[in-house]
Amino acid sequence: MTAGIDLGHPQAQSVRSDEDVVRVRQLVRTVAVAVKLSLVDQTKVVTAASELARNTLVYGGGGSVEVATVENGRRKGVRIVFADSGPGIADLDLALTDGYTTGGGLGLGLSGSRRLVDEFEIETSPETGTRITVTKWSR
Template sequence: MAVLRDELIGLRSMDDMIKARQLVRDCAIFQGLSLVDQTKIVTAASELARNTLVHGGGGEMRLQALNDGPRRGVKVIFADRGPGIPNIELAMKDGYTTRGGLGLGLSGSKRLVNEFSIESQSGKGTTVSIVRWK
């Protein structure tokens, strides 16, 4: 698998989050994703960037354009050094929320992408990685 583009940006403020959305959109267009697929990965990235900001106390986003044979895709990785998620299974459930949101951030963004993985260690932080293929 070849990585065509590799960008790293910090997620410290709402402005960063908006910039992150635009970067993901650019990358999805670059990879030739359809409008619906673009919208899905940008929306998922928006959910996860907000999590990084609100729950993780800020962190960073890494964006990669992937080529795997004839398949082209976009991978986004969110990492923070926040408190971590004690119970991932519970956090992945629709409607589970700690801050009065809708509880769709994790479960919803998982439905918007082709690949989703999450790692979290209590006290050390959380890393979420998503891929949408063309």
């Protein structure tokens, strides 16, 4: 994990409905613009956030998202934490495989969004649910 110092206050958004997923996208975009990510990088991190927030809603039964800015020397970035207290992911390796889905989707949510960000961490267990942390750095 890269050491980073938080700038400002992390923004929180609960994820309970479809509309909340839209709000997460808007929140992440605002922060991504603030840390001056390139347009392509903004698009990538917002898309990843959309996928992961939907996962939080659909598979985790709802949860919360926290968006913060991070800094590492000259580079700034966006760090997003998706947390739910759902059933967790039974087989992580399988879940990270392209095209694997238990929910009737395209199976690109986890595996695809991992490719869209620079850092991707996942903690999951049946007791505590799933917690995914992603970071996108400016270039």
